[in-house]
Amino acid sequence: MISTEELLDTIKGDVLLGESMKEHTSLRIGGSADFFVNPLDPEDLCRTISLFESRNLPFTLIGRGTNLLVHDDGVRGAVILTKRALGSYSIKKNAVTAGAGVSLAMLADKTFSALLGGIEMLQGIPGTLGGAVIMNAGAYGQEIGDAVTWVEVYDKGKSRVIPASDIEFGYRKSSLEGYTVLGSGLKLKKLAGAALEKRSSMRSDAFEKRAASQPLYLPNAGSIFRNPVMSGDNSSGLTAGQMIDACGLKGLRKGGAMISEEHANIIINTGEATASDVLELVSHTTDRVWKMFGVLLELEIKLLGFEKTLC
Ligand SMILES: Cc1cc2nc3c(=O)[nH]c(=O)nc-3n(C[C@H](O)[C@H](O)[C@H](O)COP(=O)(O)OP(=O)(O)OC[C@H]3O[C@@H](n4cnc5c(N)ncnc54)[C@H](O)[C@@H]3O)c2cc1C
Structure with a gap:
């Protein structure tokens, strides 16, 4: 106590x-x-x-x-x-040192403004560096794990640095799960000339694509399910969103939770949704996709306050 x-x-x-x-x-x-x-x-x-x-x-x-x-x-x-306690960062030449609580979108913007490439496509991910590193967040062909050089963790009363060579990063997962991440080092590449222009235009395209395809103005947690196509256990080649859409589930509601009309792999809170409403939608969706495609969808979002065996 x-x-x-x-x-x-x-x-x-x-x-x-x-x-x-x-x-x-x-x-x-x-x-x-x-x-x-x-x-x-x-x-x-x-x-x-x-x-x-x-x-x-x-x-x-x-x-x-x-x-x-x-x-x-x-x-x-x-x-x-972590936002306040681990919220400081520095950029020196092409090396970034940042606390786990630093906003990833802000870091993507600041580093790109410093003409550094490597995380610029992660501008639309609204989490922190710590949350991103733990699950190897990524978007539009970039993953944070590709830029990580070391991660500082809290372990048995002390802080300890784990070099990137000792960390496994996979599709939306890493061997850091279960660790308490305090901060991380990133190595980026200097951008100039045509490469800089190309990345700049790719960033603008990604920004527009995200705005056009996601319900950014409503409460949501990004993709609910991992994309089975990326994990290699789905021969149809369809994304989770495409499979859910093919099952006709866009717009389906349980209580205050609804499968987004804009992006089938996103669940939105229309006002008074509960976690039970979201889990009912998850369960219904998993069942329908399994019956139609024989693919078992796995959650990408993390559950907090639940028994591990629930999902
Ligand atoms: C509109 C929207 C768009 C999104 N787009 C993308 C996208 O394109 N790509 C993508 O990969 N994700 C995307 N996401 C999901 C999310 O933003 C990322 O997963 C992000 O990295 C989570 O960071 P966070 O700080 O919010 O983590 P949280 O949600 O706070 O935590 C997530 C998990 O990480 C753990 N955690 C967080 N910080 C630490 C730490 N310092 N040490 C140990 N454990 C920690 C938490 O305990 C929890 O288990 C999107 C989400 C939204 C709402």
């Missing part, structure tokens, strides 16, 4: 009791976290983890909550926000 007094004495940043996770996820869904902690700096964040570890209480780091579905009954233990 931890008393409120002890928490307030140990942690310099903000500690909220029973904070609704709706405020901290792009889907705007989820019950309350027992303890919601926004540490002040890296030391404060490590001290928070260490306190929860010492009492054998669960804790979870979150970035911007853009790849998360949080249980309607909330999250036990601590939810620890």
Whole structure:
């Protein structure tokens, strides 16, 4: 057990009791976290983890909550926000050093403005560097893992640097799952002349494509399912979205959750959706795609507050 007094004495940043996770996820869904902690700096964040570890209480780091579905009954233990504590970065020549809480979109913009290529196509991903590194986020032919040179993790009370050569990055996954990521180093390439112009025009195209094909103005968590075509277990060659569309599921509603009319692999919260509504849609979709294509869709979003065996 931890008393409120002890928490307030140990942690310099903000500690909220029973904070609704709706405020901290792009889907705007989820019950309350027992303890919601926004540490002040890296030391404060490590001290928070260490306190929860010492009492054998669960804790979870979150970035911007853009790849998360949080249980309607909330999250036990601590939810620890990285945005402030791990929010600093530096760009020197073609090397970037950044905290896990740094916005990926901002980093993609800043590095491209510094005429550096390697993560410029990730501009439309609304999460943090930490969330991106853990799941090897990617878009339009680029993945963050290709630029990573090292990752700093918190491990058994200390920070430790893992070189990229010891990390496996795959399609929307990495061997870092389960680690607490504090920051990362990236190596980018100097861009000039025709290469720079080409990347600039590809960025504009990607921006327009995203705006035209995704419900950016409604609460969602990006792609709900991994693309089986990328994992090599789908001979039809169709994406998850194309299969869901072929099953005629666009626009399908369960409670306040709806399969987007614009992009079949996105579920939107139309107002008062619950996590149960989203999971009902997930279950219905998985069933229909299995029956029509013999392909078992897997979740890309991460579940928080659920038993691991639920999905
Ligand atoms: C409109 C929209 C578009 C999107 N487009 C894309 C896209 O094109 N490509 C793509 O790959 N993704 C996309 N996403 C999904 C999402 O933005 C990415 O997965 C992003 O990398 C998640 O970062 P986050 O900080 O929001 O992570 P969160 O959602 O906060 O967390 C995701 C998972 O990572 C863990 N985590 C986060 N930070 C840390 C840390 N420091 N240490 C340990 N664990 C951590 C969390 O516990 C959780 O399990 C999109 C999402 C939205 C809403």
